[in-house]
Amino acid sequence: MMERFIKMNEIYVTKDPYLIRTVVGSCIALCLWDSYHRIGGMGHIMLPQSNGDSVALPGKYADTAVKTLISIMKGKGGVISNMQASCVGGASMFQNHHPKYESVGRRNYQRVKNELAHFGIPIVTEAVGGTSGRKVEMNCATGAITISMLLKSWCMEPA
Amino acid sequence: MYDSEIRQLEKSLTDIFIQSFNQAAQAFSQLLMQKMVLSRYRIDMISGEQFIEQLGDKMEDGYFASIIRLPVELETVILFFLAEEEGRRLYDRLNGPTQDQSAISLDDLVSSIGELNNILGNNFVNCLANTLNLSIHGSVPRNTLDLLGAILQSIILQNDFADKSIFCADANISDKKSTAFNVRLVILSDKEKLMQVISQPEAQ
Numbered sequence: 476m477m478e479r480f481i482k483m484n485e486i487y488v489t490k491d492p493y494l495i496r497t498v499v500g501s502c503i504a505l506c507l508w509d510s511y512h513r514i515g516g517m518g519h520i521m522l523p524q525s526n527g528d529s530v531a532l533p534g535k536y537a538d539t540a541v542k543t544l545i546s547i548m549k550g551k552g553g554v555i556s557n558m559q560a561s562c563v564g565g566a567s568m569f570q571n572h573h574p575k576y577e578s579v580g581r582r583n584y585q586r587v588k589n590e591l592a593h594f595g596i597p598i599v600t601e602a603v604g605g606t607s608g609r610k611v612e613m614n615c616a617t618g619a620i621t622i623s624m625l626l627k628s629w630c631m632e633p634a
Numbered sequence: 635m636y637d638s639e640i641r642q643l644e645k646s647l648t649d650i651f652i653q654s655f656n657q658a659a660q661a662f663s664q665l666l667m668q669k670m671v672l673s674r675y676r677i678d679m680i681s682g683e684q685f686i687e688q689l690g691d692k693m694e695d696g697y698f699a700s701i702i703r704l705p706v707e708l709e710t711v712i713l714f715f716l717a718e719e720e721g722r723r724l725y726d727r728l729n730g731p732t733q734d735q736s737a738i739s740l741d742d743l744v745s746s747i748g749e750l751n752n753i754l755g756n757n758f759v760n761c762l763a764n765t766l767n768l769s770i771h772g773s774v775p776r777n778t779l780d781l782l783g784a785i786l787q788s789i790i791l792q793n794d795f796a797d798k799s800i801f802c803a804d805a806n807i808s809d810k811k812s813t814a815f816n817v818r819l820v821i822l823s824d825k826e827k828l829m830q831v832i833s834q835p836e837a838q
Contacts, residue, residue, distance in 0.1 A: 480693075480694075482687075483683060483686060483687075483787065484683070496694075497783075498693050498694055498781050498782075498783030498784055498787075499783075499784060499787065500780070500781075500783070500784030500785060500786075500787040500791075501787055501788045501791040501792065502787050502791070521683075521787075521791065521796060522791070522796065566784065567788070567792075568778055568780060568784060568785060568788040569701055569776040569778065569788060569789065569792060579791045579792060580788075580791075606778075607780055607784070608780045608781040608783065608784020608785065608787075608788070609781075609784065610694060610781060624781075625696045625779065625780055625781055
């Protein structure tokens, strides 16, 4: 199976049997899966809110990344009503002295969740928060999501 | 500020970085009772995202990491990290080999790495404090063992370094052949804030 690592701020969508993966700490990995058309996509989202000049990197901010990921999925034949989402990340790995930034992971997740709710896309898998980073893999042939932490891992098959 | 003044400040900062890295190498040598050297250093002005990009192929590997944060007016983080396997060897070297590896708790390992950051990373705090003629106190080290990609992202995001231009002073300290230990000491600092502080008259 072909593999691809999704970098920060990147959005990737495919109909091919790729194994796509990324590593997240405070960032959010958003995986979308259209089970009928068998299209998979992943975004590696860094920040909750764009400041209006995010066109160059729509995958960076939750508000633009969710829309863009959905739009690319639709461009490849996906249909919103068939889509389901998995959200992974949003950890706070180092306790912080600056309360302003302490909750960046939580804010990232909240914004992604709100955007998905806006489109009526259900979240079927969540592994969010805590104090550990996560590696997430999506099998774009089956929609299965595998989440690993440094010392443990688990796999979820799509419904 | 004129370009020539900016260049002068950048040169002063570069001197501080190099001096603190050399002192850290010396302290590391004393701890290990083995000659350790500053085998590589690089000082860039980049964004936090670019810093992470530079370490691209190691993102999925397990690393010990420790951060010390400097007072808010300096917006600076001292990051010390090394590969998991190397961290375990370093622990053995510092504490004596342990027969029963299962007896060593993860907390012990992680806090040992934090102590090393206290010793090595604080050389930068001292150099900066001497230059500025100020008393500067770093935070208690915050330590972890985790995936490198996750560690770096969290540091960049929690310090709001993602888009900013930051000084990234990045050094490897190793034995001469880089076969025993090769640790990484990185100072990430908000460029504008650090320049502002160092340009104060009492710092000249």
